[in-house]
Amino acid sequence: MANVKDFSVEEKLTALVRLQKIESKLDEIQILKGELPMEVSDLEDEIQGLNARQTRVEEEINGIKEFIEQKKEAIKESEGLIKKYDKQSTNVKNNREFEAINKELEMQQLEIKLSEKHIKDANEEIAEKAVLLEKAKKNVAAKENVLKGKKDExxxxxxxxxKEEKHYNKLSSEAREKVDERLLLSYDRIRKNYRNGLGVVPVLRDACGGCFNAIPPQKQSEIKQRKKIIICENCGRILVDSELNDAVEIG
Ligand SMILES: [Zn+2]
Structure with a gap:
């Protein structure tokens, strides 16, 4: 293979136009996919976040359940103590002892009431969280449904x-090797800057085929001579004459 540097300007431009045509085909395929790849990954992230939140709520509910169990244990303990004090109160020796036992009894009854109140509050909290959890689950299910649709699409x-994409990707990397390095750099830079991905364009109806800025006749004839690389003064795209552009086939 001849060194790319030895190519004439015309050959360099031809190689570049061919690359542009191949990569425009790849652009068309990307347009067909549209926003789908991004939408899919956004949805996947969102679902992951929702699942993490769901797990957190479930853990909170488990924590509250544990708390309820502790309170139930405390009630049992108090009940045991009450039984013990009841028995003791049947054979007290004096008033002072009786009062002391009574005080203990009252305290344990109070403890039980307090625990019962805690359990009631905790159960309410669980019910609230269960509603949240149910909502979150429905939300995840709905999102998963949307995700599935988009993934299928x-x-x-x-x-x-x-198949087409593979084909053009292969052609593109082959074509890239045949394009002059400096031309390739500016082509890639321009392509990145414009939504339509055009880095090299033909002169069409006396205007730049990229930005439609008028090209003066003198410049047009220079372009047609294919002796120099000429860029559009307005958009910076590399210009070729439409005959050269039309003659290039992807193959
Ligand atoms: Zn232009």
Whole structure:
């Protein structure tokens, strides 16, 4: 293979136009996929976040259940003590002792009431969280449904375009090797800057085929001579004459 540097300007431009045509085909495939790949990954992130939140709520509910169990244990303990004090109160020796036992009894009854109140509050809290959890689960299910639809759609497009994409990707890397390095750099830079991905364009109806800025006749004839690389003064795209552009085939 001849060194790319030895190519004439015309050959360099031809190689570049060919690359542009191949990569425009790849752009078309990307347009077909549209926002789908991004939408899919956004949804996946969102679902992951929702699942994490769900797990957190479940853990909170478990924590509250544990708390309820502790309170139930405390009630049992108090009940045991009450039984013991009841027995003791039947054979007290004096008033002072009787009062002391009575005080203990009252305290344990109070403890039980307090625990019962705690359990009631905790159960209410669980009920609230269960509602939240149910909502979150429904939300996740709905999102998963949307995700599935989008994934199916994307897979269909990928299935239909995969072969084509592979083909053009291969052609593109082959074509890149045949393009002058400096031209390739500016082509890539321009392509990145414009939504339509055009880095090299033909002169069409006396205007730049990229930005439609008028090209003066003198410049047009220079372009037609194919002796110099000429760029559009307005948009910076590399210009070729439409004959050269039309003659290039992807193959
Ligand atoms: Zn232009």
């Amino acid at each position: 994307l897979e269909k497009i990928i299935g239909a375009t995969e």
